[in-house]
Amino acid sequence: MYPPHHLGGYELTWRSWVSQLRRSGHEVRVLTTDYRSPAPGIVASADDDVHRELRWYWHDHGFPPIGHVERLRLERHNGRVLARHLAQLRPDAVAWWAMGGMSLSLIERVRRADIPAVGVVGDLWMLYGPKVDAWFRAVRRLGVLGRLVGAMAGVPATLDLGGAARWLYVSEVVRQRSREAGGPLPDTRVVHPGIDPEVFVPKQRGAWRGRLLYVGRLDQRKGVGTALEALERLPAQNTLRIVGDGDRSYARSLEERAASKILRGRVTFSAQVSQRELAGIYASADAVLFPAIWSEPWGLVPLEAMACGTPVIATGTGGSGEYLCGGRNCLLVEPGDSAALAHAVSRLAADAGVRESLRSAGFESSARYTERAYNASIEEALVEVVRAAHTRLSLPDGAERH
Numbered sequence: 001m002y003p004p005h006h007l008g009g010y011e012l013t014w015r016s017w018v019s020q021l022r023r024s025g026h027e028v029r030v031l032t033t034d035y036r037s038p039a040p041g042i043v044a045s046a047d048d049d050v051h052r053e054l055r056w057y058w059h060d061h062g063f064p065p066i067g068h069v070e071r072l073r074l075e076r077h078n079g080r081v082l083a084r085h086l087a088q089l090r091p092d093a094v095a096w097w098a099m100g101g102m103s104l105s106l107i108e109r110v111r112r113a114d115i116p117a118v119g120v121v122g123d124l125w126m127l128y129g130p131k132v133d134a135w136f137r138a139v140r141r142l143g144v145l146g147r148l149v150g151a152m153a154g155v156p157a158t159l160d161l162g163g164a165a166r167w168l169y170v171s172e173v174v175r176q177r178s179r180e181a182g183g184p185l186p187d188t189r190v191v192h193p194g195i196d197p198e199v200f201v202p203k204q205r206g207a208w209r210g211r212l213l214y215v216g217r218l219d220q221r222k223g224v225g226t227a228l229e230a231l232e233r234l235p236a237q238n239t240l241r242i243v244g245d246g247d248r249s250y251a252r253s254l255e256e257r258a259a260s261k262i263l264r265g266r267v268t269f270s271a272q273v274s275q276r277e278l279a280g281i282y283a284s285a286d287a288v289l290f291p292a293i294w295s296e297p298w299g300l301v302p303l304e305a306m307a308c309g310t311p312v313i314a315t316g317t318g319g320s321g322e323y324l325c326g327g328r329n330c331l332l333v334e335p336g337d338s339a340a341l342a343h344a345v346s347r348l349a350a351d352a353g354v355r356e357s358l359r360s361a362g363f364e365s366s367a368r369y370t371e372r373a374y375n376a377s378i379e380e381a382l383v384e385v386v387r388a389a390h391t392r393l394s395l396p397d398g399a400e401r402h
Contacts, residue, residue, distance in 0.1 A: 100125030171319025218246030223291030306362030
């Protein structure tokens with residue numbers, strides 16, 4: 001996906017990077033899926049050179065079965081689209097972003113074309129991607145015959161991720177888990193995403209009023225259900241605002257639970273908002289809940305909240321544990337433990353000193369991770385792989401390819 005059609009922070013960081021690269025004088029073309037967000041008010045992107053032409057295996061928050069003919073048609077379509085854009089732009093490099101559910105054969109096509117590439121890995125798609133890519137799943141089952149089928153179909157049947165790009169991971173956790181995908185990954189870095197400090201700015205805090213906030217995708221793995229269960233344990237003056245979109249069936253289950261007698265009138269749901277609107281929402285909350293029960297790849301929400309001066313209660317799973325420090329810049333609770341989450345809220349409510357201490361440390365933590373530094377690191381990696389390719393091919397910098 002590419003904004004304004006998106007489900008979370010990963011796609012927003014992609015657009016931020018594209019914008020910063022263009023401001024630096026680079027020519028950037030975006031090739032993304034034909035996904036259109038069902039959220040009301042979403043209009044076509046005004047960004048230049050964004051092409052929403054690729055088809056993918058993901059649909060309605062799942063990966064439905066796909067027949068042999070449709071699978072081959074999808075792969076050939078994506079291959080033709082990529083070939084046309086490569087021929088038109090003749091790029092110095094390709095940057096891969098969210099590839100989960102996308103045709104992984106595109107990565108192999110660019111590798112075989114000997115075009116330098118950098119991949120930004122924001123989740124565990126290197127693990128689940130080959131399983132949900134119906135083409136690669138089918139040719140793997142054929143064993144040695146898979147390559148013959150691929151050659152006859154004109155679609156790569158093998159994938160050399162290690163030789164395809166320099167891979168930049170959003171956290172050490174994601175890098176280590178991605179290595180389980182098999183095959184060597186010799187050129188990797190960890191580059192932490194960050195926030196825009198000009199948007200997420202400190203706000204004055206008032207008295208505690210029990211206004212809790214969850215921001216993010218509506219996904220069972222995010223622990224939204226734990227947040228509702230914790231709210232049931234808290235006094236009636238505590239409320240929860242949920243901001244985000246996601247699987248509609250799961251969203252309906254959350255709405256039904258919020259309509260129960262004990263929660264009625266205490267939970268509100270909001271669709272996605274702009275970052276500037278979100279900054280105001282953070283500032284109006286007394287605490288932000290980040291109750292993920294899965295291995296969170298990174299997590300920008302706690303950093304955004306900290307930058308606004310809002311205390312954070314989190315589980316610290318996965319990559320988020322690389323910057324969340326319990327008792328210093330946040331309160332940590334065990335994943336899925338609604339009683340502990342409710343207790344942490346009560347602790348914040350009762351102790352203004354704890355809230356102020358978390359605010360102070362949160363400002364320091366969020367200042368270390370900015371989107372400008374993140375974008376610059378990715379740009380630097382691109383420049384390096386292009387220079388290395390020019391050296392290898394004995395082409396001078398500034399050759400006709402651009």
